[in-house]
Amino acid sequence: MPEPEIRELRYFRAVAEDLNITRAAERLGIAQPPLSRAMRQLEHRLGVDLFDRSGPRLGLTAAGETLLKESGPVLDALDSAVRRTQRAGQSSGGLVVTAKPGVATEVLHRIVTELQGELPGVQVVVSGFGEQADMVRDGRADVALVSRPFDDHGLETELLYTEPRVAALPARHELAAREVLAADDLAGIPAPRWSRADVAERNYWSARPDDPVDGPIVQDSSQLLEVVAFGQAVALVPQSMAERNIRPDVVYRPVADVEPYQMLVVWPAGSRSADLAKFVEVAVRRSGGP
Amino acid sequence: MPEPEIRELRYFRAVAEDLNITRAAERLGIAQPPLSRAMRQLEHRLGVDLFDRSGPRLGLTAAGETLLKESGPVLDALDSAVRRTQRAGQSSGGLVVTAKPGVATEVLHRIVTELQGELPGVQVVVSGFGEQADMVRDGRADVALVSRPFDDHGLETELLYTEPRVAALPARHELAAREVLAADDLAGIPAPRWSRADVAERNYWSARPDDPVDGPIVQDSSQLLEVVAFGQAVALVPQSMAERNIRPDVVYRPVADVEPYQMLVVWPAGSRSADLAKFVEVAVRRSGGP
DNA sequence: TTCCGGCATACCTCCAGGGTATGGCGGACC
DNA sequence: GGTCCGCCATACCCTGGAGGTATGCCGGAA
Numbered sequence: 001m002p003e004p005e006i007r008e009l010r011y012f013r014a015v016a017e018d019l020n021i022t023r024a025a026e027r028l029g030i031a032q033p034p035l036s037r038a039m040r041q042l043e044h045r046l047g048v049d050l051f052d053r054s055g056p057r058l059g060l061t062a063a064g065e066t067l068l069k070e071s072g073p074v075l076d077a078l079d080s081a082v083r084r085t086q087r088a089g090q091s092s093g094g095l096v097v098t099a100k101p102g103v104a105t106e107v108l109h110r111i112v113t114e115l116q117g118e119l120p121g122v123q124v125v126v127s128g129f130g131e132q133a134d135m136v137r138d139g140r141a142d143v144a145l146v147s148r149p150f151d152d153h154g155l156e157t158e159l160l161y162t163e164p165r166v167a168a169l170p171a172r173h174e175l176a177a178r179e180v181l182a183a184d185d186l187a188g189i190p191a192p193r194w195s196r197a198d199v200a201e202r203n204y205w206s207a208r209p210d211d212p213v214d215g216p217i218v219q220d221s222s223q224l225l226e227v228v229a230f231g232q233a234v235a236l237v238p239q240s241m242a243e244r245n246i247r248p249d250v251v252y253r254p255v256a257d258v259e260p261y262q263m264l265v266v267w268p269a270g271s272r273s274a275d276l277a278k279f280v281e282v283a284v285r286r287s288g289g290p
Numbered sequence: 291m292p293e294p295e296i297r298e299l300r301y302f303r304a305v306a307e308d309l310n311i312t313r314a315a316e317r318l319g320i321a322q323p324p325l326s327r328a329m330r331q332l333e334h335r336l337g338v339d340l341f342d343r344s345g346p347r348l349g350l351t352a353a354g355e356t357l358l359k360e361s362g363p364v365l366d367a368l369d370s371a372v373r374r375t376q377r378a379g380q381s382s383g384g385l386v387v388t389a390k391p392g393v394a395t396e397v398l399h400r401i402v403t404e405l406q407g408e409l410p411g412v413q414v415v416v417s418g419f420g421e422q423a424d425m426v427r428d429g430r431a432d433v434a435l436v437s438r439p440f441d442d443h444g445l446e447t448e449l450l451y452t453e454p455r456v457a458a459l460p461a462r463h464e465l466a467a468r469e470v471l472a473a474d475d476l477a478g479i480p481a482p483r484w485s486r487a488d489v490a491e492r493n494y495w496s497a498r499p500d501d502p503v504d505g506p507i508v509q510d511s512s513q514l515l516e517v518v519a520f521g522q523a524v525a526l527v528p529q530s531m532a533e534r535n536i537r538p539d540v541v542y543r544p545v546a547d548v549e550p551y552q553m554l555v556v557w558p559a560g561s562r563s564a565d566l567a568k569f570v571e572v573a574v575r576r577s578g579g580p
Numbered sequence: 581t582t583c584c585g586g587c588a589t590a591c592c593t594c595c596a597g598g599g600t601a602t603g604g605c606g607g608a609c610c
Numbered sequence: 611g612g613t614c615c616g617c618c619a620t621a622c623c624c625t626g627g628a629g630g631t632a633t634g635c636c637g638g639a640a
Contacts, residue, residue, distance in 0.1 A: 003296060003297070004296075004368070005295050005296055005297070006293060006294075006296055007295070020617080021617075022617060022618080030599090031600080032618075032619095033598085033599080033600085033601095033619075033620080034598045034599075036618060036619065036620095037597085037598095037620095038597080038598095040619090041596095041597095046372060046375055046379070047376060047379070048375060048376055048378070048379025048380065049379060050375075050379075056606070056607070058618085062378045063375050063378040063379030065378070066374050066378035066379075067371060067374075067375040067378075069560075070367075070370065070371030070374055070375060073367050073371070074367040074368045074371050077360075077363050077364040077367045078294070078364050080360065081357060081360030081361060081363070081364050082336060084357075084360055085336055085340075085353050085356045085357040085360060086338055086353070088338070088352045088353040088355070088357075089337070089338025089339060089340075089351065089352065089353030089356075269443070270359075311586075311587065312586060312587080320628090320630090321631080322586085323587090323589080323590095323629085323630080323631085323632095324629045324630075325629095326587060326588065326589095327588090327589095327628085328628080328629095330588090331627095343587080346637065346638070348587085
C-alpha cells in the first residue's frame, strides 16, 4: 500500500521546492489539477500530511521536510542504477575513467599506456573540475583520479601519492620576499576558484555550500597562473605543477603548515569488477611520483 | 523516457533472483504474461537487454547483473525514505534509539536519565543482535548504540568508549591454566554466534558473508556463558561483562593482541536534527566508562 | 512421438493519470 | 465594501497501460 512511485517523488520535490503547485505544474509540463491530486494521493499513500495548507502560503510539515531530504538519495540512486545498467549493456567491456586536466592526466597517461593490451577499451574522459566524484557516483564513469578535498560519499578510495603544495605568488608580491610562508600568511587573500560547467543545471551549491569564497574563476592551470600573475589571487598548487610552469612573473614559495596535495583513485563503493581491480592495482603501482 | 517505475524494479529483482518468470510471477501474486511483458518493457525503456533468452534456462546479461546489484540500494533508499517520512509525521518530536541487550543498555539508561526533561519523548527500542545498524539505516530508529564490528554504510559515528575484551573459558579448559592468552590460542576454537531473529526473512547472510563460522547460537549473555560453561565454545567478551558475571564454572583470561571492545553511537549520514545532536553530545559526555 | 515446463502473443477489462472547466477562498487594491 | 486576482480543490471526461485469460510456440525428457 505505501508504495510511492518515482513520478510522485519527482512531482513532490518540484512542489516542495517552490511551494506553489501551479508553478510547479507548469515546470513539470502538466496541468495543475492532476498535480494537486497527485500530492493528495501521495499523502494518503504514506498516511501522513506533507503540506501545511492552513496558511496563506503553502508550507511543508515536518514529514514533508523529511521526505524532501530523503527523496534526493532515492532519485540519485535510481538515476545511477539506470546509467550503470545502460553502460553495462552497451560498451561491453572496457572501463570509463575520468580525471581533471593537469597533474592527473599525466599519471593517467602512464596508467593507460601500461594497461594497453591487458585491458582493451579503456576510455578516458577528461571532465570538469570537481566533477569526477559525481561522475563516478552517478555511473557516468567507472573510476576516477581525484585530489582532495572531494565528496567521498558512496565511494571507496586508494591513495596514490601525496606531494607538497606551494604558494604561487605574483613576482612583485610582498610575500615573495620571504623564503617560506605559513598558512596564516595567506588568510584573507583571494584564492582562485575552479569553474564547474554544470553548476547551473544541477544544484551543487546547496549540497556543498562551503566552497572557497571570492577570487576569480578559472578553467585550467594556465588561466590560474594568469590571474596570479595579474595579482588577482594567490593559489596553492602542487609542487610538480610549479616545476612545469616556470614563468618570470610568478614565484613559488613553500608553505610550512599546509595540507599536502593528495591524489587518489576512487570507485563506487561495493564495485568489484576484475577490470576495475586491475586498474586500481596498476594505478597504485605506477604512481611512484607525480 | 528511461524512467523505470518502482514496481518494475521489484518485478525485475524477483525475476532475476530465481531466473524463472513463471515462479517469480506467482511469488509476486500476478499472472505470468503481465510479468513477461513488464520485463520486455523494462528492457525497452532502458534500451538494453537484461535477460539472455537464448539458452534453455533464462540468464542475465552483464546489464542485467548490473541492474540486479544496483536495484537493491534504490529500493532500500525508497523504503528508508518512506519510513522516515511516516515517523516524522506521526510521533512529532522524540527520538527512537535502539541498542542491543547487555552492556549498551546500561549506558543507554544513564543517557536517557540525563535527557529526561531536556528531551521529552525519547523512546528506547531494544533490538536483536546486529540489527541496530539496519534499523538506523532504514529509518526504524533515529540513533543506536552499537559495538564493532558493524556495517557502517550510510552512517556517521562517534566513539563512546573502548574496553579490553577477555576470553571466557570453561573452568576446566586447558587454556584456563595460563594467566594471559594470545589471539592465536583461540584460532580454531568455536565461537558463539548471536542469533538474529530476522535472518530468515531478509537475506543478511548474502550481504555479510563473513560472520564467524560454526559454534552454537545464543540469544543473550547468560545463554552465552551457559554454552561456554558447557565447553561448547570460547567467547571474547567485554571486561565489564566479565566482572558482572562471576560464576564458578567460567574463568576469564585477558587476551594480549585482540581488538578492544568498542561502543559507538551511530546515526544516519547527513542527519542533523537538534534532538539528535543533543543525544550524541550527552552520550559522549556520559560515557566515561561501561 | 508425446508430454510438459516455460515464455510469448493476442485480446479484453478497467483503473488511474492526465486533461478541461469551474468553483471556492483569501488577500490586495481601489 | 466591492472587485479582482492568484491559487488550490472539485467534477467530469478520456486514454494509455497494467493486469487478467486463453492459447500458441518451442525445446528437452521420457
